[in-house]
Amino acid sequence: MNLLLQRKPSSADHMHGDLFDNKGNWLAYTLEDEKRKVKVPGETAIPAGTYEIKLRPMGESRLDKPYSERFDFYKGQLWLQDVPNFTWVYVHCGNNDDHTDGCPLIGLERFGSSIGRSRDAYKKVYPLILEAMDKGAEVFIHVKDT
DSSP states (O other), rough: OOEEEEOOOOSSOOOOEEEEEEOOOEEEEEOOOOOOOOOTSSSSOHHHHHHHHOOOOOSSSHHHHHEEEETTOOOEEEEEEOOOOOOEEEEEEEEEEEHHHHHHHOEEETTTEEEEOOOHHHHHHHHHHHHHTTTTOOEEEEEEOO
16 A cells, blocks of 8 residues: 655645545645754654555554544554654644654644644544555555655
């Protein structure tokens, strides 16, 4: 399975994008910290590139308990592999750039510097990825800047 995160030019403190499935269907809006030439921890978007998504096993992330309590389908964080100069990059819920340390947030509404209905987006996107993984497929996200 291949996902495309198409990012738009950043503002002073955030960057919006759109997430598409491998058929070109829109899945969700995205929100990240702004792009920077030099990484500032907790304030910089991941670099454009292609990253495999794997599940980080339950019990290894501080997000496991709140996510497992909210989502009955939850089996672990959607973890982007081998992101240069980053660790523990996840696709996860959140509404503004204060809710991310470089991870792509997803939502079904976008306004100003925020996204909304993040949990609804997670309920839409996570099961699609999990289904592909359960069938033995590798899942990749292609992060591209316009």
